Amino acid sequence: MAEWSYTLYTGCLIRSRLPHVEKSARTALGRLGVDLFEAKGVGCCPEPVGMRSLSQEAWLTLAARNLSILAEDGRPVMTLCNGCYSTFREAEHLLSRDKGYRQTVGRHLASIGREYVSGPEVEHVARFVYEKIGPDRLRRSVVFPLTGLRAALHAGCHFSRPQALLDFDDPENPTRLEELMGALGIEVVDYPRKSLCCGFSIAGVDANLSLKMGFEKLKDMKASGAQAVVVICPSCLLQFDFNQQQMERTFEAKLGLPVLYLTELIALALGESVQSLGLDLHRVRAMSLIEGLLSGKQAEPEKAARLVKR
Amino acid sequence: METLRQCIAELDLPRRARACYQCGACTAGCPVGRWRPELNPRRIVEMIARDELEELIRDGTIWLCTSCFSCLDRCPQAIEVTELIRGLKAAAARVGSVPDAEIKKAKAILRDGWASAAIARTVKQRAALSLPELTEDRRLMAELEKLSSTLEMPGVLGPCEAPGKKEERQAD
Numbered sequence: 001m002a003e004w005s006y007t008l009y010t011g012c013l014i015r016s017r018l019p020h021v022e023k024s025a026r027t028a029l030g031r032l033g034v035d036l037f038e039a040k041g042v043g044c045c046p047e048p049v050g051m052r053s054l055s056q057e058a059w060l061t062l063a064a065r066n067l068s069i070l071a072e073d074g075r076p077v078m079t080l081c082n083g084c085y086s087t088f089r090e091a092e093h094l095l096s097r098d099k100g101y102r103q104t105v106g107r108h109l110a111s112i113g114r115e116y117v118s119g120p121e122v123e124h125v126a127r128f129v130y131e132k133i134g135p136d137r138l139r140r141s142v143v144f145p146l147t148g149l150r151a152a153l154h155a156g157c158h159f160s161r162p163q164a165l166l167d168f169d170d171p172e173n174p175t176r177l178e179e180l181m182g183a184l185g186i187e188v189v190d191y192p193r194k195s196l197c198c199g200f201s202i203a204g205v206d207a208n209l210s211l212k213m214g215f216e217k218l219k220d221m222k223a224s225g226a227q228a229v230v231v232i233c234p235s236c237l238l239q240f241d242f243n244q245q246q247m248e249r250t251f252e253a254k255l256g257l258p259v260l261y262l263t264e265l266i267a268l269a270l271g272e273s274v275q276s277l278g279l280d281l282h283r284v285r286a287m288s289l290i291e292g293l294l295s296g297k298q299a300e301p302e303k304a305a306r307l308v309k310r
Numbered sequence: 311m312e313t314l315r316q317c318i319a320e321l322d323l324p325r326r327a328r329a330c331y332q333c334g335a336c337t338a339g340c341p342v343g344r345w346r347p348e349l350n351p352r353r354i355v356e357m358i359a360r361d362e363l364e365e366l367i368r369d370g371t372i373w374l375c376t377s378c379f380s381c382l383d384r385c386p387q388a389i390e391v392t393e394l395i396r397g398l399k400a401a402a403a404r405v406g407s408v409p410d411a412e413i414k415k416a417k418a419i420l421r422d423g424w425a426s427a428a429i430a431r432t433v434k435q436r437a438a439l440s441l442p443e444l445t446e447d448r449r450l451m452a453e454l455e456k457l458s459s460t461l462e463m464p465g466v467l468g469p470c471e472a473p474g475k476k477e478e479r480q481a482d
Contacts, residue, residue, distance in 0.1 A: 012424040015444060016432055023439045038442060043423040043450045049377045050412035051419060053399035055463040062419070065453065111460055112453040161379035162392075171383060197341040197378035204411025205373045212345055278439045 002035035004132065006078035006123065007070055009039045009088075012047070013234035014080055017242075020278035021234060021261045025080050025125055027277065028263040031270045032133055032141070037075060042066045045087040048158060049201040052087075060101060061108040063091035067119035068109065076121035078128065080263075082233035086158035086166075088122040093165055095119075124159060126232040126262055127168055130176050135183040143271040145185030149293055151260075152189045152226035153178050154217065154240070156233040157197050171195055177262065181230060184269040191224035193217070200239035208250070214239045215247040218255050228289060229259045237261055241283050258286035268294070317401035318363055323394060327358040329387040336381035336391050342374050349374045351381045351391050358394065367402045373409050375399070403464040416466045420458050423450045 006029075014021050026036060045063060046052075052059040067088060070077050079085040094101050095116060106116050129138065153174070160171040169176045172195050178188040199213025218240060221229055231237045241259035248255055259282065267277055268290065279286050336351035343349045348371050357363055366372060372395055381391035402408060415425050428436075428444050436444065458467055 012426040016424065016426040016428040019432060019436045019439050019441055022436075022441055026441075041447055041449050043447075043454065044419045044425050046419045047415065047425050051416045051425075051463075052377075053396050054403050054408065054412060054416050054466060055461065056396075056400065058416075058461040058463045058467075061457065061461060065457075108457060108460055112456050114453075157376070157378035157380070161383050163383050171380075195339075195380070196344075197376045197380070199341065199376060201376045202342070202374055204415065205409045206346075209342070209346060209374065213341060216345075276439075278435065281435060 003033035005035045005037065005075050007039050007073065007075045007120075008036040008078050009042065009045075009066075009070065009084060011079065011081040011084040011234065012044050013238060018234050018237065018281075020264070020281040021080060021237065024261060024264040024267045024272075024277050027272050028266040028270065029078070029125070031267065031272070032129070034078075036078065037073070039070060039077075041069050045084040047083050048087045048090065049083075050204075057104060059087070060091055060094060061105050063087050064095060064105045064109060064116050065112070065114060067092065068114050068117050071117050071120045074120070076123055078123050078125055080125050080234070082124070082156045082158035083235060085122060085124040088119065089166060092119040092122070124232070126155075126159065126177055126180075129180055129262070129266065135179040138180060138266070139183035142184060142269045144269055144294055144297055146265060146269050146293055147185040147187075149185070149227060149289075150187045150189050150225055151181060151228040151230050152191050152221040152224065153181060153230045154194070154198060154221075154236055156231065156236045159232060177230075177232065180262070181265070184265055186230075186265065189221065189224050189226040191220045191226065193220055198236045198239045200235040203239075210239070211243060211247050211250055214243060215251050215253075215255075218244065218247065218257055219253065222255055222257055226257065228286070229257050230262055230265065231259060232262050244284050256284065258282060258284050258289050260286060314364055314367065314401065314405045317404045318367075318398075321397040321401060323358045323363075323397065324361070326394060327355045327389060330355045330359065330389055331387065332356060333386065335384045335386060339380040339384045341378055341380065342376060346374060351395070354395060354398070355389065355391060363398065367398055367405075368407055370402075370407060370409070372398050372402060373412070406465065408465055413465045416463060420454055420466065423447065423454060
């Protein structure tokens with residue numbers, strides 16, 4: 001029997017644009033002993049920037065609807081996106097401490113035959129791996145250490161801010177996820193202004209400014225010696241990976257930095273093949289870098305034997 | 311119909327900004343202000359105290375805020391700067407000063423269930439990676455349709471002031 005059971009909530013960007021991220025999360029979590037169950041009947045979290053600004057009441061109602069559905073089977077919820085994680089945690093916080101919100105949202109939910117129930121535990125995959133698995137156990141599970149890879153971490157805003165609510169790591173200088181990267185054998189590159197936002201959420205408001213924010217971050221990472229960027233949020237991934245070529249054109253500079261989601265690296269280090277993860281779906285080619293790393297590496301014998309048994 | 315002044319008054323901003331001593335920690339950490347000095351959280355809080363918000367709301371600058379919460383986390387006086395700016399966005403939306411992109415996204419959420427709908431290419435890629443098929447969820451659609459009739463969201467659900475009427479509104 002698996003050690004943990006979670007309901008997987010992928011969110012809009014991963015289900016609609018980033019199947020490789022979902023694949024890697026399912027694979028990595030499976031290998032780490034997590035059983036995942038499908039979320040049925042849920043909709044957009046909804047996203048915590050624009051829609052929340054237009055109407056906090058509507059945002060809160062849709063979030064509460066999702067939480068009430070997710071609470072039905074009693075399992076905790078695994079999110080893969082900082083936005084979904086933030087929406088659920090913030091919504092739960094507002095609803096649990098404010099009777100006014102509970103009444104308003106309760107009225108809306110009653111109109112669709114639902115009621116507000118105190119939400120399920122909501123987890124972010126990166127936080128889960130750090131807190132429940134931990135760097136030591138992760139290191140012991142590694143079959144193919146990703147040694148030789150120098151990478152920079154961008155954790156993103158809504159993973160640890162507001163700090164008073166989310167309470168994980170130091171948002172100004174996050175290092176815990178870097179411990180996980182280290183456990184996989186990756187050489188972590190520090191870089192200036194690590195905590196600044198990637199700029200994705202304002203792409204529709206001011207495209208050029210959004211690109212500039214992403215570009216400057218990538219430039220800082222590259223200048224610090226990173227060969228790749230590690231993210232834990234689909235928004236940051238879309239910004240850095242899908243928009244990187246546009247950044248290079250707009251600001252006339254070569255970046256060429258592959259952008260990987262944390263669970264892709266975990267899955268690879270735990271022995272998953274490059275092909276089965278769909279790494280070719282990255283816009284900035286990541287395959288050659290990863291294949292170069294893994295080529296000539298032999299799985300550590302004892303661990304490989306364990307892997308076969310599985 | 312409400313006026314911008316009424317929308318702002320409801321937010322009770324001066325009380326929520328009162329503790330500010332203008333240290334500027336919020337602005338020093340702002341990832342947007344670094345490139346666009348017109349988005350200046352310190353100054354926004356100052357304008358709240360001075361009751362000079364209407365211009366700020368009408369010129370759309372506040373929508374550049376990414377809601378990264380850096381200003382809120384950094385404030386030594388525990389002022390929820392990001393929340394104040396979000397309140398200003400909400401007031402702006404109620405008088406029609408809102409970027410089209412935000413309206414489109416919110417409409418998509420209520421119409422399709424998701425801010426971003428799966429495209430044909432993704433459907434194929436998901437199948438190739440043996441991921442569960444994405445199916446339209448009838449229960450979700452029916453419930454969203456019902457909620458759309460009771461929820462209010464400026465520009466998305468219900469009436470929204472036409473852009474041309476802004477000046478009139480300001481005068482009343």
